[in-house]
Amino acid sequence: MSAGITISSMSDYAILGCGSVGHAVAEELVEQGKDVLIIDRDADRVEALRDQDLNAQTADIREDDLYDTIADNEVVLIMSSDVEANKQAVRTIRENDGEQFVVVRASDPVSEDELTELGADVVINPSEVIADSALRALETGELEYKAQQLAEVIEATDDRLAIVTHDNPDPDSIASAVALQAVADTLGVEADILYIGDIGHQENRAFVNLLGIELLPYADADVDDYDTIALVDHAKATETTFDEPVDIFIDHFEPDEEYEAEFVDIRPSVSSTSTIMTKYIQEFDLNVSEEVATALLYGIRAETLDFKRDTTPADLTAAAYLYPFANHDTLEQVESPSMSPETLDVLAEAITNREVQGSHLVSNAGFIRDRDALTQAASHLLNLEGITTTAVFGIAEETIYLAARSKDIRMNIGKVLQDAFADIGEAAGHSTQASVEIPLGIFTGIETTDDNRDTLLSLTEEAVKRKLFDAMGVESGEGSNGS
Helix, strand or coil, X not given: CECCCCCCCCCCEEEECCCHHHXXXXXXXXXXXXXXXXXXXXXXXXXXXXXXXXXXXXCCCCCCCHHHHHCCCCEEEECCCCHHHHHHHHHHHHHCCCCCEEEEECCCHHHHHHHHHHCCCEEECHHHHHHHHHHHHHHHHHHHHHHHHHHHHHHCCCCEEEEECCCCCCHHHHHHHHHHHHHHHHCCCEEEEEECCCCCCHHHHXXXXXXXXXXXXXXXXXXXXXXXXXXXXXXXXXXXXXXXXXXXXEECCCCCCCCCCCEEEECCCCCCHHHHHHHHHHHCCCCCCHHHHHHHHHHXXXXXXXXXXXXXXXXXXXXXXXXXHCCHHHHHHHHCCCCCHHHHHHHHHHHHCCEEECCEEEEEEEECCCCHHHHHXXXXXXXXXXXXXXXXXXXXXXXXXXXXXXXXXXXXXXXXXXXXXXXXXXXXXXXXXXXXXXXXXXXXXXXXXXXXXXXXXXXXXXHHHHHHHHHHXXXXXXXXXXX
């Protein structure tokens, strides 16, 4: 067992072996007013400890009569650098039926396991503790340096900052943009959030409306009005090539194309860009507003499927920081928006037309008016028992739209759609969610008329399902619609 423990509420401690580690522990406990007995076999060291008014005795912790000395102590900390001596001390305590709480020092993973088997309650490997401390210090220093760099780029803005989300932005992208806007505001720079495409999915629209987030369509903006441009959470869900010079790039995915930005922060080690922006909110010591905290918390939860997908310790600590500042009534409203009649119709059609191969479901929703309903249908169908991947497609405005979702860790649904449709359409997305747009004429060679709608649907369904199931590695035509 390897862990840490808070022992400040306990008393009557014995420290066996008082080198540099044991001495540091002893001083801290005495500073807290604890009763501490120190045992070490070096008589000169014991004498020096007594000169410091510490209760120290000379004894060899490998001797069998050790237990008589420490029988009345509630907690025993075995801190010797001699691992074999530490093993013998643990063995002596447990063979005497000692019920003390035993914390012992190891030297490597093998000795950790051996000490645990001997009956130690907590095993500490100093090298691991030092490494963890060094990494935390490195992370803190790196974040401080990055925050300074980011501030310099933002403060160099003469007029306004444009913060651009990915196409058809999701909660993580929107929340990250809102956080960067808050950072810019505290640095005295005005910023606008621009998006390409649509604010789709009813949850996303509820998210924006309930939090009063102001987003501007990129097509309506004049990029020349901005002298600094930032891309946030832009790497994996963008179909549009961004040709403007970029000054700031922040994402938790590596981009497919390289941006020559003055400031770049890419962290694949976390699961959301909202997590990265929360760290900057903390580093800039902002008085985080309820709106920003709620947005970031929702961004993290949405990107990690409420902490059930690829969640890292950094995501959890960021969420824990945001939690007290967020409006949880608003979050509940965002996560449970009412379903539009169009979405209900699309979902009903998708349920009726579903074909299942193993744990993969593909369905044709027919002719649709609201393509965002496909995304919601794919998400709802993912809740069916035994289903790990869904894809729902429909036809609108001479285009086949397809939305896919996956919780299968073995599959990257974004790559599946690229493999299936990259030669005839535009695919975008990542491991758990993706979409495709395919010109209907290229796909079927037939223009849409009232007379050929059924023919188009039939051709589309057959071809899309075949390509999808092939890309997923299963055969179409042998599954079930569950009826």
